[in-house]
Amino acid sequence: MENIVIVGASLAGMQAAQTLRRSDYEGALVVIGDEPHYPYDRPPLSKQYLAGEWDDEKLRLRAAADPAELGIDWRLNTAATSLDLSASVVGLDDGSEVSFDGLIIATGASPRSLPGVELDGVHVLRTLDDAKNLRHHFDAKPNRVCVIGAGFIGAEVAATARERDLDVTLIEGASAPMARVLDTAAGMAIADLHRTHGVDVRLGTGVSSIGEGVVALSDGTVVEADAVVVGIGVQPATDWLEGSGLELDNGVVCDATCLAAPGVAAAGDVARWPNQRFGGALTRVEQWDNAVDQGAYVAKRLLADPDDQPAPFAPVPWFWSDQYDRKIQLAGVPTEQADVVHGTIKEQRFVQLYLDDGEFVGALAWNRPRQAIMARQLLEKGATIDEARAELGE
Ligand SMILES: Cc1cc2nc3c(=O)[nH]c(=O)nc-3n(C[C@H](O)[C@H](O)[C@H](O)COP(=O)(O)OP(=O)(O)OC[C@H]3O[C@@H](n4cnc5c(N)ncnc54)[C@H](O)[C@@H]3O)c2cc1C
Numbered sequence: 001m002e003n004i005v006i007v008g009a010s011l012a013g014m015q016a017a018q019t020l021r022r023s024d025y026e027g028a029l030v031v032i033g034d035e036p037h038y039p040y041d042r043p044p045l046s047k048q049y050l051a052g053e054w055d056d057e058k059l060r061l062r063a064a065a066d067p068a069e070l071g072i073d074w075r076l077n078t079a080a081t082s083l084d085l086s087a088s089v090v091g092l093d094d095g096s097e098v099s100f101d102g103l104i105i106a107t108g109a110s111p112r113s114l115p116g117v118e119l120d121g122v123h124v125l126r127t128l129d130d131a132k133n134l135r136h137h138f139d140a141k142p143n144r145v146c147v148i149g150a151g152f153i154g155a156e157v158a159a160t161a162r163e164r165d166l167d168v169t170l171i172e173g174a175s176a177p178m179a180r181v182l183d184t185a186a187g188m189a190i191a192d193l194h195r196t197h198g199v200d201v202r203l204g205t206g207v208s209s210i211g212e213g214v215v216a217l218s219d220g221t222v223v224e225a226d227a228v229v230v231g232i233g234v235q236p237a238t239d240w241l242e243g244s245g246l247e248l249d250n251g252v253v254c255d256a257t258c259l260a261a262p263g264v265a266a267a268g269d270v271a272r273w274p275n276q277r278f279g280g281a282l283t284r285v286e287q288w289d290n291a292v293d294q295g296a297y298v299a300k301r302l303l304a305d306p307d308d309q310p311a312p313f314a315p316v317p318w319f320w321s322d323q324y325d326r327k328i329q330l331a332g333v334p335t336e337q338a339d340v341v342h343g344t345i346k347e348q349r350f351v352q353l354y355l356d357d358g359e360f361v362g363a364l365a366w367n368r369p370r371q372a373i374m375a376r377q378l379l380e381k382g383a384t385i386d387e388a389r390a391e392l393g394e
Pocket residue numbers: 007008009010011012013032033034035041042043044045046078079080081106107108109125126127153237240267268269270285286287288289291318319320321322
């Protein structure tokens with residue numbers, strides 16, 4: 001391969017670029033990104049950056065610390081608008097085209113919206129520019145902040161806002177926070193954590209409308225707010241691929257080796273592939289570690305000899321969230337069958353194991369980082385639930 005194009009100048013894309021160069025790929029490397037910034041890290045946006053502790057420079061991804069280092073032809077502030085598979089060409093919003101013999105799609109995801117997000121004082125949080133606006137607003141000391149959605153981003157924004165001494169109401173339509181990434185009991189522990197810190201947590205309540213300074217809820221109540229943050233999840237950024245012939249279904253659908261078509265791979269939040277470690281169900285993961293691992297994997301995948309059958313991409317998912325002084329780490333997948341083997345949920349310092357049909361499929365650790373890493377290693381080697389209990393139990 002002599003001409004690789006990466007669309008999406010962020011975590012998965014940069015990891016792919018770095019891996020290509022480390023794998024002695026010496027051909028052309030074009031990176032197309034619609035943001036004006038060199039690639040930066042997103043997790044601190046809802047944590048240290050929003051808290052006012054970090055500046056922009058500290059966010060820069062290490063792989064992009066010296067933009068000249070990887071020999072990249074950068075096309076920043078430029079969106080890909082189309083893909084012609086038969087001609088192997090990506091169309092750009094400045095009217096130009098870039099041809100490729102290998103393509104990595106790493107366009108991530110963008111926030112879901114609600115009517116009202118265009119109003120002054122209403123925010124979403126995905127990009128550095130979003131975070132700048134929100135931080136600026138927090139600097140102006142709004143009295144009341146309303147966070148809509150208690151997924152991990154909403155929950156982290158609520159925690160950071162409380163730590164900045166703002167009054168916070170956290171609204172969640174589901175019966176527990178972080179319902180997509182945790183079991184219900186652990187989700188309720190998140191609700192308790194926020195309530196202990198003085199957040200007004202409203203569960204099982206939708207939003208009927210957002211107006212200037214007010215959020216009307218489906219239970220008929222109204223929350224007055226000077227700043228509103230909408231954190232109701234994301235959707236994979238695949239609009240530019242419509243009509244390309246790639247299968248798009250809640251992401252770019254790939255095979256078990258992350259190929260969406262010959263010479264075309266996808267990685268990070270935008271990719272959906274069968275993770276054979278968990279029965280081969282199509283999976284799309286919105287997590288930092290996955291973007292890193294999949295970015296590296298697809299780089300090697302594109303460089304692999306076409307006659308080789310590479311091992312599938314079958315990682316153990318890994319996720320963390322920082323809220324107040326709690327580090328919440330999840331290895332594998334959560335289920336409602338959870339078994340606390342270390343500490344207690346009440347003291348908010350614990351390890352619990354997740355089971356599926358008697359099999360050990362995941363572990364959640366709160367302020368237990370050593371056990372979290374051990375759990376990940378146990379899952380990687382396919383440990384049984386008894387082995388996991390013996391290693392991680394008290
Ligand atoms: C505020 C926040 C906090 C987070 N905290 C955590 C955490 O604590 N733990 C954790 O595990 N994960 C966390 N994440 C998730 C993690 O950051 C993502 O999983 C990761 O950024 C995904 O990387 P990516 O490269 O796949 O996509 P992205 O980082 O979304 O990057 C995709 C890039 O492609 C660009 N793009 C999109 N469409 C086009 C186009 N048509 N043309 C050109 N460019 C395009 C986008 O603008 C973006 O720059 C957090 C995310 C956010 C937003």
